[in-house]
Amino acid sequence: MMHASDINDPINDPPVLLCVAGPTAVGKTALAVGLASRLDGEVVSCDSMQVYRGMDIGTAKPTWEERQGIPHHMIDVADPCDGYSAAHYARAADRAVRDIMARGKRPIVAGGTGLYLRALTLGLHDSPPGFPDTSARWEAFLAEHGQVALHRALGETDPEAAARLAPGDTRRVLRALVVYSQTGKTLTRHHDDSQQRPARYRPLVLGLRMDREALYQRIETRVDEMMSQGLLEEVRGLAARLPPDCTAMQAIGYKELLSHLGGECTREEAVARIKQATRHLAKRQMTWFTHQEKAHWLDAEASPLAAAMEALQD
Numbered sequence: 001m002m003h004a005s006d007i008n009d010p011i012n013d014p015p016v017l018l019c020v021a022g023p024t025a026v027g028k029t030a031l032a033v034g035l036a037s038r039l040d041g042e043v044v045s046c047d048s049m050q051v052y053r054g055m056d057i058g059t060a061k062p063t064w065e066e067r068q069g070i071p072h073h074m075i076d077v078a079d080p081c082d083g084y085s086a087a088h089y090a091r092a093a094d095r096a097v098r099d100i101m102a103r104g105k106r107p108i109v110a111g112g113t114g115l116y117l118r119a120l121t122l123g124l125h126d127s128p129p130g131f132p133d134t135s136a137r138w139e140a141f142l143a144e145h146g147q148v149a150l151h152r153a154l155g156e157t158d159p160e161a162a163a164r165l166a167p168g169d170t171r172r173v174l175r176a177l178v179v180y181s182q183t184g185k186t187l188t189r190h191h192d193d194s195q196q197r198p199a200r201y202r203p204l205v206l207g208l209r210m211d212r213e214a215l216y217q218r219i220e221t222r223v224d225e226m227m228s229q230g231l232l233e234e235v236r237g238l239a240a241r242l243p244p245d246c247t248a249m250q251a252i253g254y255k256e257l258l259s260h261l262g263g264e265c266t267r268e269e270a271v272a273r274i275k276q277a278t279r280h281l282a283k284r285q286m287t288w289f290t291h292q293e294k295a296h297w298l299d300a301e302a303s304p305l306a307a308a309m310e311a312l313q314d
Contacts, residue, residue: 017097017121017201018312019046020110021289022208023282025218027300029062031208032110034305036070039106043067044096045074046111046120049251051089052080054238057231058253060222073100080238080248090119094200109203114164114288121203131182138177142170153177158186163287166280206308207295209286214301219278223253227271232257252277 018041020032032043045051049059053076061075073096078084093109097120100107109117142150147167154173155162161176176187210218235257242249249258253274260270289295296311298304 014199014201015101016204018106018108019117019121019203019205020108020208021046021114021117021205021295022112022300023215023285024060024112024278025222025282026208026210026215027304028110028112028208029060029066031206031298031304031308032108033062033066033068033070035206035308036106036108037068038305038309039108041106041108042071042073042100044093044100044107044109045072046089046093046109046113046117047074048084048089048113048116049248050075050111051078051084052076052082052248053078055080055234055248055251055254057226057229057234058251060226080242081246083247086115086119089116090123093120097201112285114285117203121201122199131178134178134182135174138174138181142174147173150174150177158188160188160288160291161186163291164284166277166284205289205295206311207289207297208300208304209297210300215282216279219282220275223271223275223278226253232260232267236261252281 018035018039020028020035022028029043035041036043047059049055050061051074052059055061062072074089074093077092078088093116097107097109109120111117138150141153147170150170150173151162151165151167154165154177157180158176162173165172165176167173179185179187231253235254238249238254239258239261249255256265256270256273256277259265259273260267265273298307298311
């Protein structure tokens with residue numbers, strides 16, 4: 001249970017920042033909007049894909065109806081081909097949060113991108129240098145054994161990094177393995193140890209969770225709804241105007257349908273892959289928030305708004 005001391009921070013502490021976190025499809029938007037309505041607040045999205053303009057259906061970007069008149073920030077702030085990063089997000093979201101506070105309203109950060117939330121609240125770390133020789137060795141390992149074996153190797157040395165990185169995210173998986181091989185320290189540990197600046201905010205995290213099978217069913221239903229809403233047409237339109245190496249188009253839902261449009265798989269196979277990849281994402285998100293954030297967990301299927309308001313008042 002939360003206590004008043006969790007909210008009423010001492011004068012010299014960084015300001016408290018209310019955050020809604022959890023896996024994809026668990027209901028974060030609805031809870032954030034409900035809290036904003038009750039607390040005279042505004043929502044700051046913390047989703048690494050909703051920052052991109054034109055990627056609406058596949059990123060489950062909240063519609064105007066779902067926003068219920070509540071201002072939302074950090075949505076549609078970048079072009080899909082922009083090199084957007086956690087550093088870009090942290091700077092822009094920090095400005096949005098401080099502007100909301102300056103106007104006497106309460107910012108509510110909501111989303112499932114744990115790295116972005118960490119960058120916003122705790123600041124960024126000093127990145128270790130590159131190690132070309134070690135990188136070459138791991139790249140050779142990847143070429144010989146494949147990305148699944150590479151990801152498994154990361155899991156043996158840095159379980160936290162493996163939990164938040166998909167096997168297909170070979171660039172970041174390689175980076176984490178190279179850092180550990182060269183320094184003997186996991187990238188997660190390095191990030192913790194190299195933190196130089198004091199935290200910007202003191203995150204007060206409300207986490208949403210539900211039974212895994214219920215969440216998986218909700219994911220499957222959401223993907224089917226996305227397809228009926230025109231996700232394939234959205235992907236086709238983006239593919240017609242964006243270069244094939246555009247990073248954002250490797251997001252879940254987009255890369256699978258690009259494969260379908262390229263004749264590599266059927267529509268049904270692409271949809272099945274989207275559902276599987278989204279389930280894996282949800283699992284990684286739960287692992288991240290369980291290990292990285294001290295959260296007050298709420299049952300997403302049992303009146304989470306009422307439970308959240310009760311927790312904030314205790």
